[in-house]
Amino acid sequence: MSQPATQPPVLKVSNIKKAYGAIQAVGGVSFEVMPGEIFGVIGPNGSGKTTLFNSMLGQITPDEGKIELNGQDVTQAGPLELSRRGVGRTFQTLQVFGKMSVRDNLIVAAQEHQGSMLSRMFAPSDSGLGAKADALIDQFRIRHVADKKAGELSYGQQKLVDIAMAFMSEPDLVLLDEPCAGVNPSLVGGISTLLKELNQNPKFGKKSSFVVIEHNMDFVMDLCHRIMVMVEGQVLAIGTPEEIRNNKQVLDAYLGS
Numbered sequence: 001m002s003q004p005a006t007q008p009p010v011l012k013v014s015n016i017k018k019a020y021g022a023i024q025a026v027g028g029v030s031f032e033v034m035p036g037e038i039f040g041v042i043g044p045n046g047s048g049k050t051t052l053f054n055s056m057l058g059q060i061t062p063d064e065g066k067i068e069l070n071g072q073d074v075t076q077a078g079p080l081e082l083s084r085r086g087v088g089r090t091f092q093t094l095q096v097f098g099k100m101s102v103r104d105n106l107i108v109a110a111q112e113h114q115g116s117m118l119s120r121m122f123a124p125s126d127s128g129l130g131a132k133a134d135a136l137i138d139q140f141r142i143r144h145v146a147d148k149k150a151g152e153l154s155y156g157q158q159k160l161v162d163i164a165m166a167f168m169s170e171p172d173l174v175l176l177d178e179p180c181a182g183v184n185p186s187l188v189g190g191i192s193t194l195l196k197e198l199n200q201n202p203k204f205g206k207k208s209s210f211v212v213i214e215h216n217m218d219f220v221m222d223l224c225h226r227i228m229v230m231v232e233g234q235v236l237a238i239g240t241p242e243e244i245r246n247n248k249q250v251l252d253a254y255l256g257s
Contacts, residue, residue: 007035008071010173010209011056016065018051025051026062027233033173038199038210040224042217048233049213053177056211057089058082070172088171088208092178094162098151102142102161105150106133110168132168140164140194156187163191167198167208176212180219188216192223221245229253 009032018026026048033039043049054060056067058078067075069085077085097105107129137146140160145153150161159179166174179195180188199210214220220227221241229236229250237247244250 009033009068010035010037010070011211012066012068012071013052013056014066014068016052016055016062016067018048018055018060018062024233026055028065029230029233029235030065031228031235031238033209033211035209036199036207037226038195038212038224040220040227041211041213041230042215042220042227043230043236046232047230049230050177051233052230053175053211053213056175057087083169086169086172088166088169088174090162090166090174090176090179092181094155094158095165096150096158096161099149101147102150102153103130103133103137103146105161106136106165106168109165129168136164136167139197141190156183159183159187160191160194163194171208174208174210176210176214178214179212180214180216188219192219195223 011033013032014030016026016029017024029048029052031039041049041052051060055062058074058081061076065075066073069082069087072085074082074085079089083089097108100108110129110132134146137143140163142157142160142164145157150158153161159182163176163179166176176195179191183191195210195212198208212220212224221244224241226238226240227244228238229244229247231253236253237244237250239247
């Protein structure tokens with residue numbers, strides 16, 4: 001898979017460190033994500049992936065280092081500020097509202113970006129987001145369940161809704177935490193296809209960059225332009241899927257030869 005043309009990075013992570021007591025969870029990690037790039041993060045359990053991800057999501061503050069979004073320092077920013085700055089995200093655990101319809105889940109996911117509280121009070125009942133929600137519903141091929149309560153769907157269908165919600169705000173950067181976790185293997189390829197479509201042919205004319213943490217190696221190798229391998233809180237390697245497949249250090253430390 002060809003890498004996107006070089007431009008200023010959407011995300012720049014510089015020397016991020018985070019310790020919990022004597023345990024150095026992340027020990028000086030640096031990387032960049034370019035516009036339109038799908039960047040994968042892999043590594044064995046305990047490698048520091050989750051701590052790094054939580055730092056990028058604003059859920060924890062690193063001890064050292066800097067995180068920049070479109071050239072702006074967001075190291076101290078919380079999740080809500082990051083969302084308003086153009087960061088979409090999914091988590092390992094589903095974040096859907098089970099008693100609301102699929103369509104309403106998507107609308108709610110984007111409402112916080114729709115101006116002031118006063119302007120939202122006098123907006124249409126769908127906050128003017130209905131057409132956008134319908135477009136994503138069609139792209140995610142969930143039109144047949146659009147009016148069903150999200151809690152009535154299969155786990156895999158809920159996962160699609162959860163991912164679609166992350167794109168409702170037309171983000172510059174989407175952080176995807178194990179999008180295939182718990183999903184039936186028959187749906188994994190469909191998720192990969194959807195993410196490629198969103199990356200290559202964005203529905204609203206805005207191309208997002210993705211950072212993906214995932215244990216499914218086939219999924220990561222097929223989807224990502226570049227992959228970063230972490231081991232014991234450090235960066236072992238960054239490269240294309242082909243480079244990572246053929247990296248002896250990676251084979252020895254993680255993939256197994």
